[in-house]
Amino acid sequence: MHRVVKISKGLNINLKGAPVAEMTSVETAKQYALMPADFTRVTPKVVVKPEDTVKAGDPLFVDKSIPELQFVSPVSGKVVAVNRGERRRVLSVVVESDGKFESVEYKAKDVLSLSSDEIKADLLKAGLFAFMRQRPYDVIADPKDAPRAIYVSAFDSKPLAVSFEVALKGNEEDFQTGLDALSRIAPVHLGICACQKSTALLVAKNVVTTIFKGPHPAGNVGVQINKTAPVNKGEIVWTIGAEEVIFIGRLFNKGKVDFTRTVALAGSEVKNPSYSKVVLGAQLTNLLKGRLEEKHELRIIDGNVLTGKKTTADGFLGAFSTEVTVIPEIMGGDELLGWAMPRFSMYSTSHSYFSWLFPKRKYTIDARIKGGERHMIMSNEYDKVFPMDIYPEYLIKAIITGNIDKMEQLGIYEVAPEDFALCEFVDSSKLELQRIVREGLDKLRAEMC
Amino acid sequence: MKFLRNYLNKIKPNFEEGGKLHAFRSVFDGFETFLFVPNDTSKSGVNIHDAIDSKRIMSLVVIALVPALLVGMYNIGLQNAIAAGTAATTGWFEMFVFGLLVMLPKIVVSYVVGLGIEFVVAQWKNEEIHEGFLVSGILIPMVVPAGCPLWVLAVATAFAVIFAKEVFGGTGMNIVNVALVARAFIFFAYPAVISGDSVWVATEEILGFGATVDGYTCATALQQAANGLAITGADPSATLSVCDMLFGFMPGSIGETSVVAIAIGAVILLWTGVASWKTMFSVFAGGVLMSLLFQNTLPDNPMAQLPCWQHLILGGFCFGAVFMATDPVTSARTEVGKYIYGFGIGAMAILIRVLNPGYPEGMMLAILLMNVTAPFIDYCVVQSNITARAKRLTKKN
Numbered sequence: 001m002h003r004v005v006k007i008s009k010g011l012n013i014n015l016k017g018a019p020v021a022e023m024t025s026v027e028t029a030k031q032y033a034l035m036p037a038d039f040t041r042v043t044p045k046v047v048v049k050p051e052d053t054v055k056a057g058d059p060l061f062v063d064k065s066i067p068e069l070q071f072v073s074p075v076s077g078k079v080v081a082v083n084r085g086e087r088r089r090v091l092s093v094v095v096e097s098d099g100k101f102e103s104v105e106y107k108a109k110d111v112l113s114l115s116s117d118e119i120k121a122d123l124l125k126a127g128l129f130a131f132m133r134q135r136p137y138d139v140i141a142d143p144k145d146a147p148r149a150i151y152v153s154a155f156d157s158k159p160l161a162v163s164f165e166v167a168l169k170g171n172e173e174d175f176q177t178g179l180d181a182l183s184r185i186a187p188v189h190l191g192i193c194a195c196q197k198s199t200a201l202l203v204a205k206n207v208v209t210t211i212f213k214g215p216h217p218a219g220n221v222g223v224q225i226n227k228t229a230p231v232n233k234g235e236i237v238w239t240i241g242a243e244e245v246i247f248i249g250r251l252f253n254k255g256k257v258d259f260t261r262t263v264a265l266a267g268s269e270v271k272n273p274s275y276s277k278v279v280l281g282a283q284l285t286n287l288l289k290g291r292l293e294e295k296h297e298l299r300i301i302d303g304n305v306l307t308g309k310k311t312t313a314d315g316f317l318g319a320f321s322t323e324v325t326v327i328p329e330i331m332g333g334d335e336l337l338g339w340a341m342p343r344f345s346m347y348s349t350s351h352s353y354f355s356w357l358f359p360k361r362k363y364t365i366d367a368r369i370k371g372g373e374r375h376m377i378m379s380n381e382y383d384k385v386f387p388m389d390i391y392p393e394y395l396i397k398a399i400i401t402g403n404i405d406k407m408e409q410l411g412i413y414e415v416a417p418e419d420f421a422l423c424e425f426v427d428s429s430k431l432e433l434q435r436i437v438r439e440g441l442d443k444l445r446a447e448m449c
Numbered sequence: 450m451k452f453l454r455n456y457l458n459k460i461k462p463n464f465e466e467g468g469k470l471h472a473f474r475s476v477f478d479g480f481e482t483f484l485f486v487p488n489d490t491s492k493s494g495v496n497i498h499d500a501i502d503s504k505r506i507m508s509l510v511v512i513a514l515v516p517a518l519l520v521g522m523y524n525i526g527l528q529n530a531i532a533a534g535t536a537a538t539t540g541w542f543e544m545f546v547f548g549l550l551v552m553l554p555k556i557v558v559s560y561v562v563g564l565g566i567e568f569v570v571a572q573w574k575n576e577e578i579h580e581g582f583l584v585s586g587i588l589i590p591m592v593v594p595a596g597c598p599l600w601v602l603a604v605a606t607a608f609a610v611i612f613a614k615e616v617f618g619g620t621g622m623n624i625v626n627v628a629l630v631a632r633a634f635i636f637f638a639y640p641a642v643i644s645g646d647s648v649w650v651a652t653e654e655i656l657g658f659g660a661t662v663d664g665y666t667c668a669t670a671l672q673q674a675a676n677g678l679a680i681t682g683a684d685p686s687a688t689l690s691v692c693d694m695l696f697g698f699m700p701g702s703i704g705e706t707s708v709v710a711i712a713i714g715a716v717i718l719l720w721t722g723v724a725s726w727k728t729m730f731s732v733f734a735g736g737v738l739m740s741l742l743f744q745n746t747l748p749d750n751p752m753a754q755l756p757c758w759q760h761l762i763l764g765g766f767c768f769g770a771v772f773m774a775t776d777p778v779t780s781a782r783t784e785v786g787k788y789i790y791g792f793g794i795g796a797m798a799i800l801i802r803v804l805n806p807g808y809p810e811g812m813m814l815a816i817l818l819m820n821v822t823a824p825f826i827d828y829c830v831v832q833s834n835i836t837a838r839a840k841r842l843t844k845k846n
Contacts, residue, residue: 021845299496305497306497334485337484338485339502350499351720351722368486368488368490369489369500371487371504375579377503391834421494424494428620
């Protein structure tokens with residue numbers, strides 16, 4: 001049997017609007033965009049211009065420092081815009097679909113007969129290597145590195161997260177091929193949840209499977225690495241999303257790229273939260289059409305409530321996003337003496353509120369911060385929801401003070417911003433921990449690389 | 450409440466950059482965020498936040514202090530009546546009102562001086578007002594004797610806020626407990642105000658309440674013990690019953706006497722998770738072990754021979770353990786460190802009580818000493834994590 005790892009620290013936030021395991025069909029989107037900001041570290045060099053025709057798999061931009069690292073168009077059609085922001089930074093490359101979803105032709109291959117380098121070359125060519133991230137630093141991986149292992153987490157434990165089993169249905173074979181392909185590069189560790197019953201996960205071949213039990217962040221790949229074999233200084237571990245493994249499988253089984261994701265539309269402000277088949281990078285207009293409540297001003301999040309970015313109704317699905325969440329921006333604003341009120345409808349981990357009395361109740365939480373930013377006052381707040389063998393508070397302080405040695409010693413190589421999302425949620429001092437960690441990782445990488 | 454919001458919106462521009470009242474921006478901000486929860490929404494990172502904030506945490510501590518404060522007020526009146534010899538004829542309400550009249554100016558002075566400095570500093574540093582002084586402001590009048598003059602209190606508060614807090618960077622950055630620094634300042638700068646046996650009882654009539662008693666002296670229980678006199682029991686010098694000690698009907702600093710009221714506060718703090726049970730528990734553990742040790746080794750020292758349960762319920766031991774030692778900013782921040790830190794406070798308090806001939810109380814100095822030691826304790830605990838990580842690396846290679 002597989003090894004079982006129990007995680008006791010953490011927190012499941014019960015939110016209204018979890019997606020039910022049903023498929024809702026939506027009209028395919030007209031426009032698709034790839035946003036370089038999703039690919040941390042990468043400085044894009046755009047290789048197309050507006051009016052160029054592209055197929056799915058043709059590069060839209062490449063990495064300036066590693067030109068063979070390509071970022072490809074998810075659909076076939078015509079490039080309509082290269083949007084730039086301040087200092088000509090590329091914000092997005094937009095492609096208008098011709099509705100045919102034609103892919104560049106690759107060859108279907110038997111992955112188990114290929115070498116590591118051949119697999120890497122194929123992934124680079126098809127633009128799938130762009131989804132490979134690395135620890136330390138939580139950035140897009142460098143294909144020249146030899147990782148110690150590749151970690152895949154097959155479940156997302158965040159609030160309102162997608163169930164990977166829904167996405168897996170019908171894609172079992174591609175998933176296994178994807179794992180096979182990765183296992184040629186380095187040993188693959190698959191983390192699954194005790195609640196998952198899909199045989200494709202339970203009997204996945206060529207992988208070391210570990211079962212994780214416990215609250216969020218049990219599904220975070222960083223926690224899974226830390227609990228099985230923590231990243232030491234000098235080591236490199238690659239991580240890739242479970243759905244991206246399916247993309248890889250499709251490439252080798254069918255000889256085509258197919259970026260169709262199973263995306264959840266979730267959140268308290270969504271009517272009938274459920275799943276839809278959407279191609280990566282799609283404009284959200286069709287997905288959201290007619291499905292939002294209009295009681296409050298809305299916050300549309302590309303991704304999860306804990307880690308996603310605020311976007312707009314005509315924004316695009318991020319490259320790594322498997323869900324779109326909609327919550328109220330402000331619900332019951334201008335609250336008089338809110339800090340002193342019982343606030344029966346609000347969720348808190350603190351016993352000074354009453355939500356701990358109703359563990360089953362589901363909550364609607366708006367985007368208000370509900371307090372001012374302070375210095376760290378309370379101790380042990382982060383530790384309670386941070387299951388790694390790391391002192392989060394001291395690591396954050398080392399980052400804030402820019403102490404590189406301390407960051408290293410305290411284990412910054414093992415963490416990613418998403419690992420601090422729960423800490424940021426519970427923090428009574430309202431510090432922007434994910435931003436702080438991201439800046440710390442960037443600073444360290446600038447010093448070390 | 451729309452009216453209030455609209456009014457604030459109307460006057461807000463005056464306080465913004467270029468407005469004619471810009472010099473009072475921090476005051477306006479302070480009141481605005483106090484009245485209305487800011488509508489700011491998250492810009493980076495998580496899109497949702499827990500409803501807890503530091504205002505609520507601080508106000509919980511203030512709520513937890515209220516029972517001790519109320520009993521303290523009543524006790525001021527009671528001690529005055531005992532001094533005047535009218536304890537049997539004075540009603541509890543009159544006693545309480547007298548206590549209130551003694552206490553109220555102290556609280557007002559402490560808040561006005563402390564918050565005044567906070568407002569000025571916030572304005573100067575262009576920051577939001579931090580609410581840390583809400584707690585210190587009520588703690589300071591509670592840790593001084595009833596006879597403490599207002600001007601001494603004002604000077605001590607100003608000293609503590611400026612030199613124990615603001616120079617370090619404000620709430621959350623201070624090394625030592627602000628309220629205890631205020632008390633220590635009085636202790637060293639104006640010892641006559643806080644020691645001896647003529648300061649513990651308020652002896653001036655106020656607005657017709659209470660009685661003026663001249664030349665009244667009354668020692669605290671710990672002073673009596675230090676002088677080798679029995680505190681309770683059949684001995685003629687004993688004036689207190691166990692009940693008095695538990696409910697706090699004895700001379701002492703205003704907030705520290707009532708164990709029962711402090712226990713109610715402790716339950717509130719522990720229940721809401723504001724204070725750490727680890728710190729609180731180990732303060733008591735340290736106190737018990739240290740006093741048992743002394744009892745068995747120093748037969749001639751009267752303080753060492755005080756039974757350990759009396760050590761715990763007399764003086765500022767309980768008050769310090771519940772409200773001062775658990776201050777999250779100045780206490781150890783690691784979980785293992787909290788045990789060591791708490792134990793150190795308990796043990797050190799008894800050590801000072803027993804071995805220091807000059808002053809019978811040791812809690813204040815013990816907490817201040819451990820405040821200073823706490824960063825070192827944390828350093829050691831964190832260092833063990835660092836060493837373990839480094840070992841993992843060498844084992845690998």
